[in-house]
Each structure stands twice: as C-alpha cells, then as structure tokens.
Amino acid sequence: MTSIALLDGGLGQEIYQRAPQVSSRLWSVAVMLEHPDIVKGVHKDFIRAGAKTHTLNTYPATPTRLAKAGLLDSIDTIYRQAFFALQQAIDETGEDVDIAGCLPPLVGSYLGQPQRSFEDMKAEFAHMARLQPDVDVFLIETMSNTLEARAACAAAREQGKPYGVAFRLEADGNLRSGESLNEAMRAVADYAPTAVMLNCCDPAVLTTAMPHMARSYHTVGGYANAFKSVDDMAKGSKADALEAREDLSPLVHTERVQQWIADGALVVGGCCEITPAHIQHLAQTLEQSHAIIKFSQLG
Template sequence: MSIITKALATQSPLIVDGAMATELEKRGVDTANELWSAMALIHDPQAVRNVHLSYFKAGANIAITNTYQANIPAFERIGLSTAEARQLIATAAREALAARDSYRASASKPGLEAASGGPGRPLLVAGSAGPYGAFLADGSEYTGAYELTDAQYRDFHRERMRILADAGVDLFAFETMPNMGEVRALAGLLPEEFPEHEAWVSFSLQDDGHLCDGTPLEEAAAELDGNARIAAIGVNCVPLDVVTAAIRRIRTASGKPIIVYPNNGDLYHPDTKTWTPNPSGLSLAQLAPQWVEAGASLIGGCCRTTPEDIRGLSASL
C-alpha cells in the first residue's frame, strides 16, 4: 500500500500546503530572480522553516520542500560550487522536516488545540522536483516547449532526487510538469533507481484537457496508471476554473488518488511575470467540495495561496 493510500485511510481528503514564494516575500526575502524562492535557502533558511510551520498550523497534511527551482545546475549558474548546491538542496529538505517535528511537538502539548484533527493526523514531506522548464527560468513550465533525451532528463533530476531521498523526504512531488517526455523519464527513473520511494505527478495544463505540450490529459493519466511507484496523479499551478473538468478527465483514465493544487485564482502572465487579480472572486474553500465530489482526494494551493487559504480549505473539508 502506498504512503498516500495509507494516509488517506486515516484522513480523506488530505490537505496539501500552499505557496512558498508568496510567504517568503512577506518575510522580506527577495524572490525576483532566476532562483525564485530557492534564494531563501542561501540567505534565510529559517524563513523557509517558518513558512512550512505556518502551513502545518493551518491544517496542512503535506509540506512540499522548497526545491521546485533548486537544482544543482541552477545554483552553479549563479557561481556556487557543486558541493554548496548539494548542501542547499539538503537544507531545503531538513527545514521542512524540522517544521514538521516542531509542529508535532507543539501540537502535542496539553492545553493546545491543534488544527485539523490534532497532532495525530498524517503529516508528510514531499520532495519537490520541478520540471526542466523551471531551470530554464523563461516560463517553459507553462509551455513545455523544450525537448531532451530520456537520459538527459534523468541526469537532470537524478541528483536532486538522491539528495532529497537521503535527507529523509517521504515521497517526491513531480510537479508543474508540462512535457510528457520528461514525465516518462521520471516515471522510469523512479522505480529503477528509487525503488523505496514513490511520487505524485501533477501536470501543468494549457486547458482542462491537455498538458502544455498538447498531450491529452486522459492519455497522460492512463500512461501513468500502471506504474506502482506513482502514488497520485493530478494538476497544479492551474486556474481554478479548469480543476473540476481536469479531475473528471483523470478519473476516466486512472484509479489512482487525484491531487489538485491550483493557483488562488489570480491570472499569471508568463511573458511579463505579472499577475491579474482573481476575476471570479471564488476561493479554494468554496470550490474544494465540488473537487472532492468529482474525485479529488488531495487538495491544496499553489501560487499566491496563503496559510489563511489553507486554513479555510481545511475547515471547508
């Protein structure tokens, strides 16, 4: 039984955390650079721990490490050594794990009321593996317009995954994946070189039925359905209004748990890296019940979401 399935047997749905960069910016961390939120690993790792802790306190069951944009080539590109890059990735995992330990310790104290089920609720740490497009830092995670060989994709992801695994993450998050060739490489790498670990795969979409590279969502989900090391399939960093239809498409093609963690409703413009405020006014908390009804069992937030959003989401479910 997968770690996700075991956790769902204790609590369903599971609550995934929210945005990291948004909260780091509130704490004075500059994320306007090619490393994005990963810059905090260099300048303020305590802020990363504090963000993770705020989400656990808000009711999250799953923390995603601050390694979406953190990979060895990216750190080397700004002048760090390979050893320094490896240490920073390990730091990201340790900060998430330390936040979980801190939350468990505080939530178990007599007289303290813990959010969402108390200190005994499932608490997991997922090691984020963002796509190769995130390393390019040109918006490619929203287009999928890049192509490497299977071996090149594996080489890009392998060392970050090994560091995260050795640091003690519970599973991997292959997230914001726009390119099916890259997903195939990761889906092969996982059972062959990380047989003790599992992962969820969450896609970046161009609409409710297609990955950013044009692959039909049902086709992508069906291809992963037979991989025993893939614990859940879903979407993230997508608009709120595509989530329900995407869940239904995935459900027709796979029996695995479905994970969704969309943006807060603000609209992102990759060309200018700017946001337009949420035109609908709807929130995660308002929409999550219909996502559960459609078949989702892991729900959280991505860009621009906050601990308050996760607290509201947890309460609504």
C-alpha cells in the same frame, strides 16, 4: 468517511513574498540562502493550518537551473538547508506530517517540449532524488509534457517511496506541449504513481478536468494557483511579474476544492498564491466530513 490527503499551499510564492528585498530567478531558494528563518516560518504556518504533507523548498534548485545561476557547487548545501528548515518546523510544531521531496521541471515552468532525451532527464531527476534521501514521499509537479513526466516518474519509482505526478493544463485543456490530458495520463500509468494530479492550473481548468481524471485513474487530485496569468513567466520573466487574483478568497478556494472532491479528487491543497489562511479554511471545513491524511497514507 472518505480520506483526503491534504498538501500545503503555495510554498515558494509565500516565501518569496515575505522577503520583498529579494529578487531572483531562483525565487524562494534565493530567499532561503539569505533568510532561512522565513522558510521555516512559512512551513510552520502551513503545518499549523492543517496540511499533512509538506514539500521541501527546492522547486527552483534543479541542477540545470543552479548551473545557469553559477550555484551548482552549492546544490548539496541547498538541499540540506531545505530539509533542515522543514524538519525544524515539524519539530517545533510537534505535528505528524509527511516531508515531500520535490521533482520539478528541470529548466523552468510553463515550457513546451524539452530538447533533451529521456535518459538525460531521468539522470537529472535521479540526482535530485538522491539529494532528498530522508523524505517520506515525492511530488513531481507542474509537468508540461509527457517526456519529462515519464523521466521523473522513472526516477521517482526507483526510490521505492510513494510518489505523485502532477501536470499543468493550459486554458484549452491540453499540456503546453500540445498533448492532451488523456495522453498525459496514459504516458505515466505504466509507472503506477500513487496519484495523478493537476497543479498550477487556473482553478476553472482543474474543475473541468477533474471528473474525467477520476474516471481514468484510481487516485487523482489537484491544487490550482491563484495567479491572474503566468504568460510573462512562461516568456522568461522573474516571479516578480506575477499578480495574484483578487477573487479567490479562502472561502472560494474551499468551495472549489469541495467540488473537485465531489468529482473524485483524493489529493488536494494549493499552488502559488494559496496561503496558509486558504489551507486553514479548507482543513477546518474538510475535517467536518472527511478524514484528513498524509499522502503516504493513500491506499
């Protein structure tokens, strides 16, 4: 029986949507500062849905983004609060799951080549990793260029814990930087991540890429978003401008994920607008034919 690591779904967007009175470029972190119980509630819903690896709610909380918002002095508090919310959710559900530290793009999602050095970015990623000392694994997400991805991998590798790196592909199958998927996978291979994945892509893009990924690396996976478009976000708008697709029901999502698994994916889950209901349908379907495991249990 093949083992599949099942991640949670679109944590940040689910949190943000449950607090419609909050509008901020800090997205789900802004919600957490005002309504921490919402964060715990979303974690509990994803745990009960059957996901085995759950990411801390710190995606927008990079030092760069917090400094821009005037909240850099609160970074320690934000990371402690994020860990506390997830740990509470785990304690209250009694489930055995991974806590995943989050290493996201430093400036924002959907951007091209950064105007920063490898060492500068590695230092910032290392700072974030140190703020998440008690996690079981690290997930590097939504990488849109190989320089930033390598810097994140270098920082994650130094922590001595399993970690995965996920790239975002555009509609043309390349990274926002213009680099190809082949270039991206080669760029991180020497860092030996536990898994190389795609995330926050259109599902069709992920479907096209998965067979090639599986031939190119020993452990691959993917988790797509369900947005109509991220173009406004890429231009600097708030998450408020994003719209969910209406054609990606839990059943359709499960069918797509099953195709990725058939093509070689060993890590799956969901990105933005993939809800606990999507993950529950997926978990209940997969458990009939696969062993559902934590990311830390990948061979």
